[in-house]
Amino acid sequence: MAEETDILVAGAGPVGLALALALTRRGVAVRVLEKREALSAASRASTFHPPTLDALAELGVLAPLLPGGVRVDRILWRQVETGAATTLDLGMLAAETGHPFRWHREQQDVTPALLAALPPGCVRFRAGVTGLAQDEAGVTLHAADGSTHRARYAVGCDGASGTLRGLAGIGVEGSDYAHRVLRILTPRDLRKVVPGLDGLGYLYDATGSCSLLRMPEVWRLIFRIPPEMTEAEAMEPAHVRGRIGRFLPGHQNLEIAGQDVYGVKRAMATSYCAGRVLLAGDAAHLTNTRGGMNMNAGIHDAMTLAATLGKVLEGGPDRLLQDWAAARLRVVRDALLPRSEGRVAADPAAEVARMAALTPDQALVWAREASMLDMARVGAPG
Structure with missing residues (x-):
């Protein structure tokens, strides 16, 4: 006998849990099926942008989390050889968001707060999806723990593997992507x-760049490494110290608390909707x-989808979900992918001058786009 609910969600990452909580806040019954035994503790995304902070505040989980993270009000660009620098103050976004700043904290510190805000038993662990059947009235999912679940719609938030x-x-x-990333941690x-x-x-010299991110307990130094360099070569002390010294002259021997190399991928689902199955987050x-x-875009998927599902469950046409799916696919293809890949600088050393030359109006446009304010609510019902 199938266990019945309104919406089934596959995956208890930040996107699946945000979707479940947003639906629950609307009075929708939700069950989340998660393949792991517990929430993931892997180090993943750590930057939360203004509209994402607005969403977490709307869900009622942000306030107690904020003191444990790092608030970033200003972004710096600096040219290493000359010392030329410019900054951009995110406070210029105050008219558009309740949180005109970036916030750095590991996503695995945020997911427990989302889980704790859900009704007991909403998330079923060790219950990854193993089978799917759908018809005109709803969706049936089979889970690894032997259970069967029935709902009007199911949403895949189960990561890049996308079962x-x-x-x-x-x-x-x-x-x-051709390049990989060398990440160095220092206290x-x-x-x-x-x-x-x-x-x-962002630090620049004539040949490249280094990103610096302050986390609650360490700083991250992020470097791109070329495709021909092996992981072992990238992790060699001489290479690591050389990279640090190149962008932080005189500080190549700073204390290192950890380092790793990871690859990055580019993917997009060909559709975000198939019958009564929808996709959000890494699965999309x-x-x-x-x-x-x-x-961040995954959480925006979740919030706009929850609003759309709420309308449909209240009697709105299923067409609203197709409209949502098409709109979110467009925003990924036309904005998220090109923006996250960044503009390849022909002259890295000139990046500081380029940012310093922005007019106030241009700086506001840059800040809105970099903060994802222009794409966060795309797909939400009118």
Whole structure:
């Protein structure tokens, strides 16, 4: 006998849990099926943008989390050889968001708060989706724990592997990026090393760049490494120290608390909807890790989808879901993918001058786009 609910969600990551909570707040009955034994503790996205913070506040989970993260009000661009620098104050966004700043905290610190806000028993662990059947009235999912579940709609938020996406027959277009990323962690407060640094900085020289991100306990230094370099070569002390010294002259021997190399992928589902199955988050799109935009876009998927499902469950036409799916696919293809990949600078050393030359209106446009304010609510019902 199938256990019945209104909406089934595959995956208890930040997107699946945000979707479940947004639906629950609307009085919709939800069950989340998660293949793991517990929430993931892997280090993943750590940047939360203004509209995502607005969403977490709307869900009632942000306030107690904020003190444990890092608020970033200003972004720095600095040219290493000359010391030329410029900053952009995200406070210019105050008219459009209740949170005109970036916030750095590991996503695995946020998912427990989402889980705790859900009704007891809403999330079923060790119950990854193994089978799918759908008809004109609803969806039936079979889970790894032997249970069967029935709902009007099911949403795949089960990550890049996309089990539910595959069962629904939705294809994926994707590839690996040529470059990989070397991430170095240091407990040294880099604000004492780099003048004008708040919590996020981009350093440039004639040949490349380094990103600096302040986290609650460490700073992250992010470097691209070329495709021909092996992971072992990238992790060699001489290479690591050389990279640090190139962008932080005189500080190549700063304390290192950890380091790793990871690849990045590009993928987009060919559709976000197949019958009564919908997709959100990594199951629908995967991008460069730049700015944590992919995770943020997934939470935007969840919030706009919850609003759309709410309308449909109240008697609105199913067409609203097709409209949502088409709109979110467009925003990924036309904005998220190109924006997260970034503009390839022909002259990295000129990036500081380019940012410094922005007019106030141009700076506001840049800040809105970099903060995802222009894409967060695309697909929400009118």
